[in-house]
Amino acid sequence: MKIIGLTGGIGSGKSTVSSYLRKKNIPIVDADQISRELTAPESPVLSEIRILLGENAFHADGSLDRQAVADMIFSNTQLRNRYENLITRETAERCLAQLRRLAAQKKWKAAVLDAPLLFECGMEKYTDENWLVDADLATRLFRVQQRDGISEEKVMDRIRVQMNDSEKAARADEIIDNSGSLEQLYAQIDRLLERIGYER
Ligand code: ADP
8 A cells, every 4th residue: 555645734735635645545543633632632642741741731621722732832842842742742652553453454556645744744755656736825825815814923923833835845856846736736646646557
C-alpha cells in the first residue's frame, strides 16, 4: 500500500483535495482530527497532560481547559515545547497505527495521510511520497477570509506561523497548484491518481 502524505498551508485547498480523495474511496488518515481526539474527554493522553501542566489545566469535570492550557504555554517556551512535543508524538503514533491497520486489510492500493504539519512534525518518514497543495498568497487570503469570515490581517498571522512555502515545496514530490478553478484542481488529482494506478 502506497502512503501519500497530503499537506498544504492554510487556504491552499488541502481540505478540498482531501474531500475529493475521500469521495474516490481512498482511505484518509486525518492527523488534525486525531490530534483533536487526543485532548477529548476520556483520552488516555489527558493523564500525561496532567503530569506536565498540573490540575490548573483542567475544568472541575476533568475535561481539558483549552484556554488555561493556551495561557500556560503562551509565555513559557520550554513548557510550550514540551506540550507540543507530547501532542505531536502521540498524534504521529496514532496516525502510524491507523496506517498500519489499513495496510493489514490488504485491500487498498494507496492511503492518504492528511497532515497540515506533515513536514514540521517529521511525519514524512511514514510516507512513500508527498503532495503539497498550493495557491498564490492573494488567492489563499481571499478564500480563507470568505470561508472563516476573518480579516486579512488575522489570516496573515496564521500563515506566518507555518513553515515557509518554498521549504515545503522543496520537500514535496508533487505540487498541486490550486490557484485556478475546482475543475483544474480535480483534473490534476485525477492525473496523480492515474499515475499511482487508481481508476478515475
Ligand atoms: P485548507 O484546508 O487548505 O485551509 P480549503 O480546502 O478549506 O483550504 O479551501 C479554502 C476555501 O477555498 C474553502 O472555502 C474552499 O471551498 C475554497 N476553495 C478551495 N479550492 C478552490 C478553488 N479551486 N476554487 C474556488 N474555491 C476554492
